[in-house]
Amino acid sequence: MSEPGIAVTGLGLVSPHGRDPALAFDALLRGESAIHAVFPELPKPALAATAAFDPSPWFSKLQLAGVDRVSQLALAAAELALADAGLQDPWSEAQGERIGVYVGCGMGGASALEAAYRGGASGRVPPLTIPAFMPNAPASHIAMRRKVLGPVLTYSVACASSAIAIAEAAKAIRSGEVDMAIAGGSEALIVPGVVMAWQAMQTLASAPPGEAATAVRPFAADRSGFALGEGAAFLILESEQRAADRGARSHARLSGWGSSCDASHLTKPEAAGQARALRAALRMAGLAPQDVGYCNAHGTATRIGDPIECEALAQVWGDALPQLRVSSTKALHGHLLGAAGALEALITVMALQCRAVPPNMHGDEPDPACALNLVRKGDTAAPSLQAAISSSFAFGGTNAALVFQRA
Known part of the structure; x- marks a missing residue:
């Protein structure tokens, strides 16, 4: 006998295929690759899938100070998920205490760390480097923006980080710890230092010039590895009963x-x-x-x-x-x-x-x-x-x- 399910009532996305889940999914059905060559200045050719992203709808220039790209992507995807769930209005303090944020992030603010290393030789390390690159910054920015007063947790478990975050969010709902969860993950690590580190592990795909889009070949006899990608994705999770009570649409049940x-x-x-x-x-x-x-x-x-x-x-x-x-x-x-x-x-x-x-x-x-x-x-x-x-x-x-x- 299975336990009561968890309703997925909101989807939010910032990805190499855009930020509309339906359009991104259609692109995947068509087999459209977002992988391309990056950083021609590196000693070895590099490939990655980057996300076209403008932070201005979510951040003013003043707010962007000390906010790494990984947090920008996370906040945008979380806000899109909340809007999709019909939860755009502010909630009360009592409601905020019953909401949690559960985020997976493997490497934190890679851009901030890269800038600090490159600036360190001249002694010009940005003063907000630490709060910008700490892995829990994305979750914290979501909580501050939305006044989430319940558990705000970050899971750094390499490639399983955000799957674990979603599972932990579902557990919290099922146990009654929270009524609703903003759960997902964010990663923005397409910077030269990180790419070179992965190249050193010899796990990244290679391709002749002009063939980057087809470089990643899962389960193929001639596969050569993966390409890094960046983006953020969030699900709004609620108990099925709560979703039904507020008349929310459910995309699926976890x-x-x-x-x-x-x-x-x-x-x-x-x-x-x-x-x-x-x-x-x-x-x-x-x-x-x-x-x-x-x-x-x-x-x-x-x-x-x-x-x-x-x-x-x-x-x-x-x-x-x-x-x-x-x-x-x-x-x-x-x-x-x-x-x-x-x-x-x-x-x-x-x-x-x-x-x-x-x-x-x-x-x-x-x-x-x-x-x-x-x-x-x-x-x-x-x-x-x-x-x-x-x-x-x-x-x-x-x-x-x-x-x-x-x-």
């Missing part, structure tokens, strides 16, 4: 979540650990593997990571694996690290709402070790889709899975 730790290696994933998180999410949702029609996979297109994720799915789905449609949208929007789980959760919600699933792009020759039912471009309709799962597997060994069902 019915299960699970987390686990490999506890074996900082950077090498483990199928058994991932499988534990997937099983826990299904168990909480009260669903059997065959009840789930789509998986938005973690799918980083790394040589090591993709086959291990496939093995984890096979362990859980067993004979039902051929019926599970799978895609990694990182091929199109890049890897948002701390915000990846939130963006991909939003995409999973849109898949349920639209009854369509994004394609797994650029993998014309799948790796035989990745025997999955990968979604093909042009074959994205999913008229019978009722439940979907989103997976996030992190450096450090933390695994997270979120199960959503149609409202």
Whole structure:
């Protein structure tokens, strides 16, 4: 028997495919890649998916002092989610005490830190560097802007950060700690220093000149890694009863979540650990593997990571694996690290709402070790889709899975 579900009543997005969830989802269905070349001055060619973003609708020039891009993106996405949920009006102090903010952020204010390092040689480190780059700044800016007086928490769990944040928000609602949660993640790390650090790990995709858009090839035989992305995504979560009482539209219901730790290696994933998180999410949702029609996979297109994720799915789905449609949208929007789980959760919600699933792009020759039912471009309709799962597997060994069902 599954527990009462959590209603997703608002979606907010600032992404490489724009800030309108419907338009961004349509672009993904068409297989449009936002990955392009960046920083031509670096010793090695670099690729990334950046978000076109103007902070002026949300910040005055005076307010922007000491506010890193990661917080700007977060505040904008959270405000868009609140507006989508019909919660634009200020709330009372008593209501504010029953609201929480739960944010995933892996690296904090990378732009502020980069500026501090570059300015340090001349002794001109900006005085607001610390409050600008601290990882909890995005959550704090949302709380200050909206007078959220309940728990305001930040989760820094590498690539699982915002999936964990959404799960923790749902737990708080289910336990009665809060009535509503602003939950999601933000990441803005497209700066030279961070890109070079990831290049040193040899996990980033490469591509010949002019072929950046197709560089990321999840589950393909010729995959070479991921491209970094930036953006923010937020969900407004409420109990289904509260949503019904205020007449709110529900995009989907969050019915299960699970987390686990490999506890074996900082950077090498483990199928058994991932499988534990997937099983826990299904168990909480009260669903059997065959009840789930789509998986938005973690799918980083790394040589090591993709086959291990496939093995984890096979362990859980067993004979039902051929019926599970799978895609990694990182091929199109890049890897948002701390915000990846939130963006991909939003995409999973849109898949349920639209009854369509994004394609797994650029993998014309799948790796035989990745025997999955990968979604093909042009074959994205999913008229019978009722439940979907989103997976996030992190450096450090933390695994997270979120199960959503149609409202």
